[in-house]
Amino acid sequence: MKESLLLSLQLMLFGMGGVFLVLFLIYLISQVLIKLFPAEKRIHK
DSSP states (O other): OHHHHHHHHHHHHHHHHHHHHHHHHHHHHHHHHHHHSOOOOOOOO
16 A cells, blocks of 8 residues: 555656646747747837
């Protein structure tokens, strides 16, 4: 019982860590793309 609980907590830690890692990578990639390709500033006359 104790071994299965510890294994499930370890798997949950890896799963949650993986989710946050992917979200952080998506954030970093989007920030790099914003710096490389900034939006055009439109001038209103």
